[in-house]
Amino acid sequence: MKWMVGIVLALVAMALAGAGLIVMVVVDSDASAAENADGGGGLQGVPEEFRPWILKADAACAEPEMTPALLASQLWAESKFKTTREEATSYAGAQGPAQFMPGTWATWGTDADGNGRNSPWDIADAVTAQGRMMCSLLRQAKSSGYGGDPRALALAGYNAGWGAVERYRGVPPQSFAGGETYGYVQSILAELKRFEGPGILQVSGSGAGVDALRRAAARAGTPYSWGGGTPAGPSTGFCDGTNGYLGGRCSASVTAGFDCSSLVQYAYWPSIRLPRVAAAQYGATSDRPVSRDNLQPGDLLFWSKAGSGSIYHVAIYAGDGKVLHAPRTGRVVEVQPIADAMPAGDYFGATRP
Template sequence: MGVAALFGLLVLLIEDENSDSTGTGSGGDGKGLAGVPAEFRPWILKADKECKHAEVSPALLAAQLNRESHFSTKRSTESPAGAKGPAQFMPSTWDTWGRDSDHNGTSSPWDVGDAVIAQGRMMCSLTGQAKSSGITGDIRRLALAGYNAGWGAVEKYKGVPPYTETQDYVRVILSSMKKFQASPDLEVSGSGVGADALRKASGRIGTPYSWGGGSPSGPTTGFCDGTNGYLNGKCSASHTVGFDCSSLAQYSYWPKVKLPRTADAQFGATADHPVAKKDLQPGDLVFWSNRSGSIYHVALYAGHGKIVQAPRTGRDVELTNLSTAMPAADYHGATRP
């Protein structure tokens, strides 16, 4: 955070309610990216590409943004100390790292492109400092501590400073990286409506399933209807921000194709463009139905016999095999929106 980076002050950060439950902090060298808002994705990848240090990965930058602001650009996320924007820069720190990276004529910590590229620049510089410092330990931990508490504090203590906030900051970011990582299998090539939809869907891998949750704008909390949305006997959907299967499909195609909300309605809206299983292409919608013929599940075909789907309560959006995603006998067919 910029205020601590210059002055060693501690600033209240927004807590990620799920960050302690995922990942171990030991991995994170992969260059894939998942589970981030679409408007952040290209800038995170660009920031990563511009940094020569392998320790700075898309997943690390995404986890850091999530810890700083939950990817928020709302003015209400300005900290009491004056840190601004999705990467929480203080004005004085912004003067050092901020640029008009999105070329809209203004350099602003509230602009996604400007903020993320500045964050990447600062983290890249801190990583270089950590490598040349002679201080032992995980380079990522040292760089993150420098971002939060200031590099001077890292040098003073020869490692992560003994500040509760800084130690929590480093721990939460490294432990939550896993949910922002994507495997090379998710690289989507080509163009067109289907490829673009799949690319958008794959960017949400790792997002929780939430019955009734999700909209064309992104993940939302869902609801329980007496049968669905429950986990271990309790209503999970009402406090889980995520997608269900059909909202993921709707979100992925919106606004180029404005699909209806439910899987059954989506099949009805696209049934005039059926696709045989042998002819499936990335982005095609695949459907499953129960014995009465009612559609109960939809997913996006990802190529090579795989799909991207929001499976069920308690699980996350995932890349999985088409053949085993749902009961084989329930496979209903596929369409091309």
Template sequence: MKALVKGAVAVGTALPVALFGLLLAGASVDASGSTTGITMVNGLNLALMPAEGRKWAPWYVKSAAQCPGKLTPALLAAQGYQESGFNPTIEGPPTQYGTAKGIAQFIDSTWATYAQDADGDGTKLGAKDAEDAIMAQGRYMCRLYDAGQKSGYNDDPVRLALAGYNAGWGWVTHYQGVPPISFAREPGQEEGQTYHYVKVITANAKAWATALGSASLSGLGTGSGPDAVRRAATQLGIPYSWGGGTPSGPSRGFCDGRNGYWRGSCSAATTAGYDCSSLVQYAWWPSLKLPRVAADQYGATASRPVVKSDLQPGDLLFWSKGGTRAIYHVAIYAGDGRVLHAPRTGKPVQIQPIDAAMPAADYVGATRPGA
């Protein structure tokens, strides 16, 4: 397949560079059993994404967070799919302007402007470091969005940013909007490359941003407890990472000789995510600053015990192998006999029935945080 015309190196120039693009018309529907039917990651529906893209979902969430209120995880994920099919090692054909590389298809000159070691692994893979490239993609798109917002052109800044990423901001300026359907159209094609690029990405982004359905978390009500559940629900699908997670969001964890390992390696050290107590801390933090570990969270809330029959959304449930001094897990009550929690290494943040979350014999009780 021939390379697409790709955007300028930086906002304000019309220099064309090559993009190895995939003309993909839609997303496959292939729900992941690993999420136990819960497939939302901060407004990004994993069930509607191609399977190869789901592992990068937390990074699209982090990347979009660099440009709050402007970019969404679904938009950046759909763009990544269009650019590379979520392939971190792909390269386009060499051109006079450079070779587009990696999951976000950066040429070297653009990469040099937006690259950072976002995952802190110190690797030297350049644009083929997927985590770093996804974060750079968000920074570049944010700058293009701002340019579109300031331009006064009669179009959505998201569409303008996408067109700038693909064709170069100079062409957006030339046409005072997204280039027309005839722009960069090759023989036999109905749509020009940039027009198609913008159309497909915006369509996939809309499809992949299916909101968390009312059937999943309905009737929560109002108050600090329901708010904590809703905040935790924005992290559904984020990986478990022992020692990872802060009140600000997912982060890499560590291994302690027993915990944090997956299939023989220390996955926590390279995985941005949460463990059970950091997720609870994240959920409640805006209104109540709970301690970091599960046993301390029990101690901080034990004065307000709750029996199972009286559980309310936001209540904390605890499990232990040896009484309250040996609590090893905490979860948030999500209503209808279910908990929202980060189960263990290898499993994402998810919703499960209480009795399926942890061994029933280990359940020690529930508490109601005060806020």
């Protein structure tokens, strides 16, 4: 099994003089597979080919009980990350790394990676379906009124069907199905720590900028979607004839995520109600410019081809010369050095909302 090795390449701490806060940035070995922030969303110990899809499946679910580690631990329990028909077909006929029965796959399966196949054997399709089903079960668990951990209820529903949870008004006991469901739930929750890793960005302190950075960092790993994203969270976008396409197909219309400016709007909402697009965000904050030498976490950085009317990208300063942003179609919300975020010659300036 191919395990993730050396997730963290560097940990940089920077104390901001006079601000009483510390920002720490963790740089991942794969910047395109960014992790969530503040301790609950990190991921480690998974095969590289599973990693981006676990992060995307987690990011697509608004339920706080969902984490990448929960999905990873569940995949380990289901198949040990195996993907071949010989190794990942159960005695009952469940298929693929997420172990879907054909009838259940018909409900939850989609062609998540756009390769023309909708298959429980495809890692992208399987993990995306797993995430969608678990997200739905978490919502059902929390609205059920049953006691206990919503994660345990959702896992039991995944394994035995929600009808079994309703029958026992909770996780079925050890006497049910030879203890299979009970053991399944206990094993997954016990293995969570094994898959929990440090988040890509840990933010301490308070204030409008720091709070906005923290809110945006909690969405790291969310896919880019041109025109997508609202103050309430990720949403599907649209294609305009030029933007939003991936591999010749309109990715934005089927991808729930953020573009650069909707991420910024989401980060500051509702304490500061910024406009929707990058140029307007610059216009709304340009009376508070910030030099490159005086950047603080939460400041907004802008890039343009020709003046303020042609601003095409905005990012949030994350400390230590790095930004948190949604770069472009095919990427995710991630941390990058300022110099690598966009062409250096297009850097236009920074403001403080």
